[in-house]
Amino acid sequence: MVKQGKKASAKKLTTGLLAAVMVAGLAGCGGGNGENNAANSDTSSFNKEGLPIVSEPVTLKVLTVRWGSMGDTFTQNQWLKDLETNTNVKIDWQVMSSNDWGEQKSIMLASGTLPDVVIGDQTFSDSDIVNNLSYFRPLDDYIDQYMPNLKAAMEETPDMKKISTFPDGKIYSLPARLPSRPKSSRQPVINKTWLDKLGLKVPETIDELYNVMKAFKEQDPNGNGKADEIPYIEVSNDLISPFGIADLNNNNMLVKDGKAVYYPTSEEYKEGLKWENKLYTEGLLDKELFTQDDTMRSAKFQNPDAPVVGFSYQWTPDAVFGKWGDQYVTIPPIAGPDGKRYTIGNPNGMNLARNEFLITSSCKTPEIAARWADQFYTDEASIQNFWGAIGTVIQKNDDGTYTLMDPPAGTSADAWYWEQSLRDFGPKYVSPDFEQKIVLSTESGDGLKLQLDKLGSEYVTEPFPNVMYTAEEFEELPTLTTDIDSYVNTMRAQFISKGNIDEGWDAYVKQLNDMGLDKLLKIRTEAYSRYTSVK
Template sequence: MVKQNRKPVAKKWAISLMAAAMLVGLAGCGGNKENNTAAVNTDSFNKEGLPIVKEPVTLKVLTVRWGSMGDTFTKNQWLIDLEKNTNVKIDWQVMSSNDWAEQKSILLASGTLPDVVLGDQTFTDSDIVNNLSYFRPLDDYIDQYMPNLKAAMEETPDMKKISTFPDGKIYSMPTRLPSRPKSSRQPVINKTWLDKLGLKVPETIDELYTVLKAFKEQDPNGNGKADEIPYIEVSNDIISPFGIADLNTNNMLVKDGKAVYYPITEEYKEGMKWENKLYTEGLLDKELFTQDATMISAKFQNPDAPIVGFTYQWTPDAVFGKWSDQYVTIPPIAGPDGNRYTIGNPIGMSLNRNELLITSSCKTPEIAARWADQFYTNEASIQNFWGAIGTVIQKNADDTYTLMDPPAGTSADAWYWDQSLRDFGPKYVSPSFEQKIVLNPEAGDGLKLQLDKLGSEYVTTPFPNVMYTSEEFEELPTLTTDIDTYVNTMRAQFISKGDIDGSWDAYVKKLNDMGLDKLVKIRTDAYRRYNSVK
C-alpha cells in the first residue's frame, strides 16, 4: 500500500513545482527592480510626450497565442521602435492556447499576475468579473493618461459600451479592428451548376427551393451519380431569411429596440417548417445531424467532382479547394416578408473588449496606461493587425497604405499572424482612415470587403456582446445548459420529423418550465445596462 501511494504523491509534488515555477515567471512587477525604482522615482515619469519615462522601466506582459504560433510577433518593427521611443521595455510572457486553461486556473488561484494582460483570448468576461480585485479600474487612467483611447471612444461610442462592466467601471480596453466587413457569412452557390441547368441566381426562398431541387434531381456535376448535396449544414444562416440574424449565437435578437428570445417566435417556427420541407424532400444533407467539421470539409473538397450546391461562407475560396472557381457569393435570400436579412453588425464586425488589462499587481499603472495608449493610433493599429510599415505594409507617397505580397509559399493570413498581434490586443482604426488602406480585392481581407457590398445594407442590429454580473454568471450556465440543449434537440426533431404546429405549444411550455423567464430576464437586464452607458 505504501508503494501504491508514492506515485500520486510524487505527481502532486511535480505539479506543485511546475506551478511554482510558472508563477515565478509570470509574477507581477513587485519583484522587478526597475519597476520598483520607477514606482518611487516619479520625476522620471512624463505625463505627455515621449519617452514615457526618462529611465528604462520593464513591464511584464502576458499574452496567449493560438497553438504553436510562438513569439515571432515581438519582432514587429513597430514594437521594437516602441520600446526605444518610450523607454518602456517589455518582458513578453507568451503562452500557448494548447495548455493555457490549466495555467490560467493556477495563475488566478495564486492572485499573482503580471503587470499587463494582452488579448481577449487570455481572460474571459467571467474570469475578470469573478476576480475584479486582480484588475485595476481604468476610467481615471483613460481620462488622465490615454488621449488616443479617449478620442476613439468619443468617435465610436460602442467601444465604451462594450468595455463598461456591470458596476459601471471600465476594467479592460477595447479594440476596433481595421477594414472589417459588416456582414458575417453570406450565401454561396455553384454558379457552374446554375448555368448548366439554365437557372438564374435565386433571390427568394421559393426560387432557392426550385434551385436546390434541380441540383438534387438533374445531375449538375455531370458524373452520372445522384451524389449532389443541395445544402449541407444546420445553422442559423439557412433561416436568416426569416429574420433570424443571430451574430453572437445566444438565441437573442433585437427587434424594435427590445431584446427577444427568438426560438419561441413565429419567425423561428416558420423557419423550422422551411427546414423540415427541405429535409423531407432530400435537399438537406442526409448526414446533417451526425457529421463533424472534418466530414463537411471533405465534402466541400470532394476530389472527383463538386458535390455541394449551396452554403453560407466567409469567402468561397476558403473552403472549396480546386472547385473554388465554380462558386460565387450572391446577395441575401429574401424571406416570406419580402425582406432580406444578413447576420452581422451595421457598425462593422470589428469591436471587442478585454484586449488589455492592467493588473492590481502592477506598481506603475500610469506607465502601463501611457504605453497601452500608444497602440490606439491609426498607424500603430494597422501595424499591429497586419505587420510593420516597411515589412508588411507599404506607405505610399499619397498617404495611402498597401499590403505587400507574402513570401512565396506563405498565405497572407499566416504571414500577418507571424508578423503582428493580428486579432489580439488594443487597436483603433477610425472609419475615415480606413479609406487610406488599399487591399487586394481578390483575396483575403480585401475580397471579403468586396463581397460585403452584396449584403451589408441588409445587416440587422444584433443582440450585443453584453456583460453579466458575477451573480448572473453563476446562474447562466445552469439555465443555458438545459435550455440550449432542449432547443437544439427540438430543432433536430422539428427538421427531421415535422409536426411543428402540433408540438409547438408543448415545446414552449417546456422551455418556460425550465426557467426561460429567468434566462430572458438576465439577458434583458444586461442589455438594459449596456444601453445605459453614455
C-alpha cells in the same frame, strides 16, 4: 483565422517552465489592491506627456496567449521595437500557447500572481475578470488622465466604451476596433457552374432557392452520372436568416424594435423550422445533417472526384471548397416570406472587441502601463499591430495611402500577418476615415471579403450585443443555458426531421418556460439594459 505558425521557443511555451515561473516569473512589481492610486508607485522619472514615457528605463511584464504553436515572432515587429526605444518602456514578453492556457490560467488565478499587463481577449474572459475583479485595476481615471488617444477613439466610436463598461459601471479592460472589417458575417455562396449548366438564374427568394436546390438534387449538375449532389449540408441559423433570424453571437437572442427578443419561441423561428422540414423531407438537406462532424462536412465540400455541395454560407467562396473553389460565387441575401432580406452581421462593423488590455493590481506603475497602451491607439500603430510593420508588411505611399505587400512565397497572407503582428489581439483603433486610405487586394483575404460585403451590408441586422454579466449572473447562466439550449437544439432536430411543428409547438414552449426561460430572459434583458444605458 489560422491557428498554426512558426514553432515557439522552448523558453516561451514549455509547459513545465510555465508552471515553474507562474508564481515568480509572471509576477509584476508586487501586490496591490486594484484601486486607481498611481501615487503609491515610484514615478520620479515619469512624464505625463510626450516621449519618452519615463526618463529612466522601466520594464513591464506582459502576458499574451497565441493560437497553438504560433510562438513569439510578432515581438520582432519593428513598430514594437521602436516603441520600446521611444518610450523607454522595456517589455518582458510572456507568450503562452492556447494549447496549454486553460490549465495554466487556473493556476494563475488560484495563486493571484499576475504580470503587470495582460494583452488579448483570448487570455481572460468576461467571467474570469468579473469573478476576480480584485486582480485588475479599474482604468477609468487612467484613461481620463493618461490616454488621450483612447479617449478620442471612444468619443468617435461610443460602442467602444459600451462594450468595455462592466456591470459596476467601471472599465477594467480596454477595447479594440480592428481595421477593414466587413459588416456581414457568412454570406450565401452557390455553385455558379451548376446554375449555368442547368440554365438557372441566381435565386433571389426562398421559393427560387427551393427550385434551384431541387434542380441541383435531380438533374446531375456535376455531370458524373450519379445522384450524389447535396444541395445543403449544414444545420445553422444561416439557412433560416431569410426569416429574420440573424443571430451573430449564437445566443438565441435578437434585437427587434429596440427590445431584446428570445427568438426560439417566435413565429419567425417556427416558420423557419417549417421551411427546413420541407427541405429535409424532400431530400434537399443532407441525410447526415445531424450525425456528421466537421471532418465529414469538410470531406463533402472538397469531394475529390466532383463537387457535390450546391449551396452554402461562407466567409468567402474560396474558404472550404478546395480545388472546386472557382465554381462558387457569393450572392446577395435570399429574400424571405416578408419580401425582405436579412444578413447576419453588425451594421457598425464586425470589428469591436473588449478585454484586449488589462493592467493588474500587481503592477506598481499603472500610469506607465496606461501611457504605453495609449500609444497603440493611433491609426498607424493599429494597422502595424494588425498586419505588420510599415516597411515590412505595409508600404506607405506618397499619396498618403497604405498598401499591403505580398507575402513571401509559400506563405498565405493570413499566416504572414499573424507571424508579423498581434493581429486580432491587443489594443488598437483604426478610425473610419483612415480606413479609406488602406489599399487591399480584392482577390483574396480581407480585401476580397470587403468586396463581397457590398452584396449584403445594407441588409445587416442589429445583433443582440456582446453584453456584460455580473458575477451573480455568470453563476446562474450556465445552469439555465445548458438545459435550455440543449432542449432547443434537440427539438429543432426533431422538428426538422419529423415535422409536426404546429402540433408540438405549444408543448415545446411550455417546456422551455418550465425550464426557467423567464429567468434566463430576465438576466439577458437586464444586461442589455445596462449596455444600452452606457453613455
